[in-house]
Amino acid sequence: MTATQLALDMTVPVLSATQKDGTLAADKPRATKQRGQKPAPRWNPKHWHEAPHYEQAPLQKDEGMTWNSLESAKVQGEIKGQDRLFRTVRRPEDVATPNSDAPGRRHPLNQPDKDEYYPGRSLIDAVGEEPGNDFQVRPVNLPDFYNPPPVDADSKSRMTRLREVVRQRYAGRPRLIGVFRACALQKPGYVFPKDLKQVFDQMGIKVSIPECEMLVQAVDKDTKGAATFEEFADLIYGPRVTIGGKPHEPQERHVRHVTKTLVDSLLTSGQTLGQAFCELDPERRYEISKQQFANALGTACNHISSQAVEFLWASQFPAEKEGVSLDNKSMDWRSFMSQLAHFSHDNRAPTPSFLQGRKRQYDLLQRTAPLTGGVLEDVDLNRPDQNADDEVCIVADHLVHRAQDLASKPRDAALLTEHYVEGLRAKATRVERALPQRVSKARMQQLLKYRETVHQDELIDMILHEIEEPATQGSLSHQEPLYASMPGVHHGSADVMTLDGKSPVKASKSQMEEPPIRAANSNGYPPPACLKVVRGDVEAFVATQMHNRDHEVDVSKFLEGVYRPPEYKKQIEYVNDGLNRALRGNRPPRERAPDEEAPRYQNYWQARYMMEAIGDAIATVETANGGKVKPSKMFKRMDIDNDGYLSLSDLRTTCEKFKVPHTSADLHAIFSELDKFDKGSVDIGEFTRNYEVHQGNLMDNMQKPIKQDQLDARDKALQEREQLRATVARSSSVP
Incomplete structure (x- = not known):
């Protein structure tokens, strides 16, 4: 601006407002106008699919075209794609398919050097043997198969991906046999590698003959170089097909499938x-x-x-050699x-994971509000509280409690679940390893030398006392037999049960007060941590021992099982132990004196009468088999306590249950006939052999032809003897 222009501007008159004090308004500076608050632009969740604004192209509209506002929302100049999990990626190399066959590259799913994100995943997410169907999954695009394979391409990885595409394309077809017939070009009923190559060429997939041979070899069970319809279906549906594996893998997979089908039918x-x-x-x-x-x-x-x-x-018989007759x-x-x-x-179906979010829990709480009042009380687990003396230790990065006592005894449990039983057996294994080293066999024999059977609780207290205070307790005293304390027995006078009263043998005072044997190597130091056991472990170990109905353990079997080397124990012995209630336990204690102490009461015809009476009483209430009761079923009806043995108390309860009149002599007569060898109880084998009714017992029915022949031979011999005697008498009377 020139000086002349400034001078002209100064000469131009300017009208300005005059204020009350006589000053001009233009002489005072004007205050700055305060603007309103404008919020910063925020991210709009409704436009989550749009690219950032700085990457969007400006709005454009050509002449003669309608306005399309969505055109500018697309990212210009960038190619998008989808990875294996169908997530959007910005560059084709992120898809990992076009360049996976280049030298030095590997498919993202084929990385054996990567560790699992948590150990044991291969066991949890194990692939099942059942055929799969992936027709609901969108097919994977293979842009790298549009050209012939490179020379140094990874054929195994390529065919693995191609097999997935074929499976996704044809697994949902209703008639797979039609697809197989369309692929069998050279010979009906067989698909050769050349047939597969020709079919893939028609699909626009470029593969080589060796790669097609890998597909056929993966399902060829008898190495014939072609695939039948069964093998072609295995290629489509099989979950464990390994491309590029060993030639014998298809045959092993077939044998494994047949075996699993057979075992499933048995299960x-x-x-x-x-x-x-x-x-x-x-x-x-x-x-x-x-x-x-x-x-x-x-x-x-x-x-x-x-x-x-x-x-x-x-x-x-896996240890037998081939050719040996079995x-x-x-x-x-x-x-x-x-x-x-x-x-x-081991082959059960994996349990699916199911998570409930907060909204699910809130909705559940609202639906149950009329019952709970909107507040959930503490869950009553119906179990005893945890013992404060339990040890807390770290096992595999987890805090676990080592219980000093068992929360509940196994004999009090109505149902022994597999999880509960396996936990008890794990505790018992620790005692099985530690007890032979903590207590010697000679010391254990001395503690139990006056006993044939010992109660579980008494055995637990004895073992714990010996472990905590070695060589300070004496031997267990003699146990009074059960028949000596029964109300039907009167010692010192004749009775139906004993016929000659005798007092039970008692231990002498010298035996009762025998000093214990001191430990030879008791140096006062605590045992190693691996040999440390608690009361809960000992209770679990004693529970695994075979016992009778009164929870008494046989001493001889106990000593044999504890001090036997582990290599001589079979795996089935750990399953068929005292926790398996399906097995028959030990014999119950005697309820009457043995024959050498007091001669037992025997009356054959009285016993036969009771057998007929009991059989008729049970047959009246038995509806199966026309009222005829087999001896085996008769035994199950009479075994009241369900311990696998028949005792005097079972006979008495049976007579009372089926309303059979009886006396004490009747019970002892029938029990003497059933218990031929005076064992104190009768098992099912002895019962079926000795229980007789008017049709005979089980052995008589099996031996009828043989027994009839013997009777005929005996009658014939008697007739010949009588004829000979008559002939001799007549000859002697003749003069």
Whole structure:
């Protein structure tokens, strides 16, 4: 601006407002106007799909075209794609498919050097043997298969991905046989590698002949170089097909599939199979032959081939060499049932994970508000509180409590679940390893030398006392027999039970006050941590020992099991222990004196009368089999305490239950006939052999032809003897 212009501006008159004080308004500075608060731009969740504003192209509109506001929301100049989890990525290299076959590159899913994000995932997310169907998953795009494979391409990875595409494309077809016939170009019923290459070329997928051979080899069971329809279906549906594996893998997979199908059929009818084994082995010897094994399998499964029976029988003898005949061998059928149970446990379906969010819990609380008042009380677990003396230790980064006592005794539990039983067996294993080293066999024999049986609680207290204070307690005293304390026995006078009263043998005072043996190596130092046991461990160990109905442990079997080397113990012994209630335990204690102490009362015809009376009384209430009761079922009806043995108390309770008139002499007469060998109790084998009714017992029915022949021979011999005697008499009377 020039000086002349400034001078002209100064000469131009300017009108300005005059204020009350006479000053001009233009002479005072004007205050700055305060503007309103403008919030900063925020992220709008409604436009989450849009690219950032600084990456959006400006709005454009050509002449003659309608305005499209969504056109500017797209990112210009960038190519998007989707990775294996269908997540949007910005660059094609993030998809990891186009460049995965380049030298030095690897597919993101094929990285063996990466660690699992948590250990044991391969066991939890194990692939099942059942065929899968992925038709609901969108097919994966393979842009790198539009060109022939490179020379140094990873064919194994390429065919693995291609097999997934084929599975996703054809698994949902209703008629897979039509797809197979369309692929079988050279020979009907067989798909060759050249056929696969031609089909893939028509699909726009460029592969080589060796790569197609890898697909066929992955399912070819007999190495014929082609795939049948069954093998082609295995390629489409099989979950464990390994591309590029060893040639014998398809055959092993087929054998494994057939074996699992066979075992699943046995597990479906597992109750019937167990019942068949019990019927073949009524005396519970648990040893069966091959023919009995085949009969039991035929009873449980309607259609089972002889090859399947041979396969299952040979699997029970893995240590035998090939070519050795197995027809004359016998096996423990309990071991076979245990193998079925372990197979079912190892191959069970994985439990799906289910998480409930806060909204789900809130909705549940609102629905139950009329009952709970909107407040959830503390859960009553119906179990005793935790012991304050329990040890707290760290195991695998977790705080765990080592219980000093068992929360509840196993004998008081109505149902022994698998989790509870396995926990008890884990505790018992610690005592099994530590007890032979903490207490010597000679010391244990001295403590139990006056006992044949010992109660579980008494045995637990004795073991704990010996571990905590070694060599300070004496031997356990003699135990009064059960028949000596029964109300029906009067010592010193004749009775039906004893017929000659005798007092039980008591221990002498010198035996009762025998000094204990001191430990030879008691140096006062605490034992190693690996040999430390608590009361809960000892209770679990004693619970695993076989016992009778009164929870008494046999001393001889206890000593044999504790001090036997671990290498001589079979795996089935850890399953068939005292916690398995399906097994028959030890014999109950005697309820009457043995024959050498007091001669027992015997009357055959009185016993036969009681057998007929009891049989008729049970037959009146038995509805199955037309009222005819087998001896085995008769035993189950009379075994009131369900311990596998029949005692005097069971006979008395049976007569009272079925309203059979009886006296003490009747009970002792029938028990003497059933208990031939004076064992104090009767098992099912002895009962079926000795229980007689008017049709005879079980052994008589089995031996009728033989017994009739013997009677005929005896009658014939008597007739010949009488004829000979008459002839001799006539000859002597003749002069």
